[in-house]
Amino acid sequence: MEAAGGERLVARVVVIGAGVGGLAAAARLAAAGHAVTLCEQAGRVGGKLGTYAREGFRFDTGPALLTLPQVFAELFADTGEPLDHVLELVRVAPVARYRFAGGTELDVDGIEETAVRLAALFGRHAQRAWRALFRNAEAAWPAVYRQVLSAPPASLWQLAAQAPALGPVLRMTPWRSLSTVAARRFADPRLRAYLERYATYAGADPRRASAMLAVIPYLELAFGAWHVRGGLYRLAEALAARCVALGVDLRLGSRVARIEVAGDRATGVGLDYGAVLPADVVVANADAADVYRALLPAGPRHATPAAVRRGRPSLAGFVLLLGLLGRTHRPAHHTVLFPRRYHTEFDAIFSRSPHPPDDPTLYVCSPDDPGLRPAGHEGWFVLVNAPAHGAGPYHFDWSAPGVAQRYRDRVLDLLAVRGLPVRHRLLFCEVRTPADLARDAAAPGGAIYGTVPTGPWAGLSRPSNRSPLPNLFLVGGSVHPGGGLPLVALSAKIVTDLIGPA
Secondary structure, three states, X not given: OEOOOOOEOOOEEEEEOOEHHHHHHHHHHHHOOOEEEEEEOOOOOEOOOOEEEEOOEEEEOOOOOEOOHHHHHHHHHHOOOOHHHOOOEEEOOOOEEEEOOOOOEEEEOOHHHHHHHHHHHHOHHHHHHHHHHHHHHHHHHHHHHHHHHOOOOOOHHHHHHOHHHHHHHHOOOOOOEHHHHHHHHOOOHXXXXXXXXXXXXXXXXXXXXXXXXXXXXXXXXXXXOEEEOXXXXXXXXXXXXXXXXXXXXXXXXXXXXXXXXXXXXXXXXXXXXXXXXXXXXXXXXXXXXXXXXXXOOOOHHHOOOHHHHOOOEOOEEEEEEEEEOOOOOOOOOEEEXXXXXXXXXXXXXXXXXXXXXXXXOEEEEOOOOHHHOOOOOEXXXXXXXXXXXXXXXXXXXXXXXXXXXXXXXXXXXXXXXXXXXXXXXEEEEEEEOHHHHHHHHOOHHHOOOOEOOOOOOHXXXXXXXXXXXXXXXXXXXXXXXXXXXXXXXXXXXXXXHHHOOO
16 A cells, blocks of 8 residues: 555554465455454364364364365465465375265376276276367466456456467366357266366366366366365464464454445444444455455445446355264275266255255265274264355255254265265264354355356456445455355455555
C-alpha cells in the first residue's frame, strides 16, 4: 500500500478464518510488513484440515493427500523458514490403488510405470490413449499454472488476448466434459471411471465438469503425492507457528459476526461479543456464500456474485474413522474401490432431491505412519461422496434420526463386499457427516468445495479473490483458483500480491 507521497504504509489487516488459506495469507502479509490479526471461531487452526485422536490413534479428518509440494516450499521460503526444517514429506507409492468391480487392481505410480501396467491390464490401445492424454496435460500445465492458477481470474477477453500461449490448453478441449473425453479416450469403462474420478477433486459431477480436470492425474504422477509425517494436520500447525513467529495476532475462539462497511470500503470486523477490530484491509477465509450472505450488510455495492447466487453445493463427504486391530496385507496409502456403475452416485447426489448413494465409490486412506497408530494396528479414513446437509433443493438432512447409523452400516457392508472386511477388527468407528463439517468448519452444508464448478470455463467461474469493495479480499477453497491444499495456498499468494507489501 502506498501513501500519496509514495511512502509505503503498514496496513492493519484482519484475516477472517484460520483455515490453510487464512493461515497462508496471514503469514505472507505479515512477512510483507503488515500488522495482521487472524480471527478463528474454533479453538484450533486448520479449518477443514482437521484432526481427531482416540485410543492412541490420530486421524486427519480433511485432506489426506498433499500434491504440488513446491507451492508449500515457496510459501515457507517466502515467509522465512525452509519447509524441510519444519515438516517431513514422505512420497506415497503407489499414489493410489484402484480396485474395479470384478476385482481388477491398478496401482498408479509414475508415468511410465503406470503406462506399462495399463498395457498389461487393458491392452496397448489403452496405453497409447493414456500417453496421449498425459502428453496434452504436460504441454498445457505451464500455462494453466501461470495464467489460471497463479493469477487473479481472467475474463474470456483477457484469455483471448493470450490465445497463442493457450494453444496447449485448448488441446485439452475444456469445452467438453470430463466424461466425454474419458469416453473418447478409453473404450474400457474401468479406465473411464479412473479418469472421471478426478472431477471429484473439484467437488463436481464428471458429466458436467470441464475436461481440463484431466490435468490432475498428470500432476499426481509428475510431481508426486505426499504424506506429512505425523499427519497432514501438522501442516496447519506449522503455518500457525510461522504466523506467530512473524508477529500475527492469532485469536482462537473469536467468531467474526460481520464485516463493518462505510461507503464503499470495509472498515473492520465485528466480533460476536460486540467488539470491533478496525482494519484497512480485510481478508476473508470464510466460504464465499457466507461472506456475501451473512457477513456483509445487504446492498447493491456488495451484492452476492452470480457464481455464488446460482451455484449449487459441491460434493460433501460422509466419513468413517476406523481404529482397527492388526495390519492389512499389502496395504496401500490410498485405495479407491469403484462400484459397477459409477455414474449412479452422481445421480443420487446432484439431483434436486438428493440422497446418499446406495452403491458409492469408497475411498480408504491408511497411512503407514507409526505416529498415527498404536504399534501393530492401523487407522483408516473412509470417505464416501455425499450430498450437502440442509433443507430445501440440492440438500439432504443428515441430522434426521438413524440416518448416519444406517449409512455407516451400509458403508461397512460395502467394504466387505469389495474385499476389505473390517467388522471383525473394529476397535471403534467414529462417524462424521456433512452436518458435522458444516458445524465444525463453518462450511455451508458441509460442501467441501463451496459451490460446484461446471461448464467449459469452470476454472474461471469461481468467485473472485477481489470483492466489489476495494479493500476486501477472499481466499480459500470456495474462491479462485479452487479447492485442495495447493490451490488454497495459491489463493493466498494471489491476494497478497493484490494487496502488496508495506
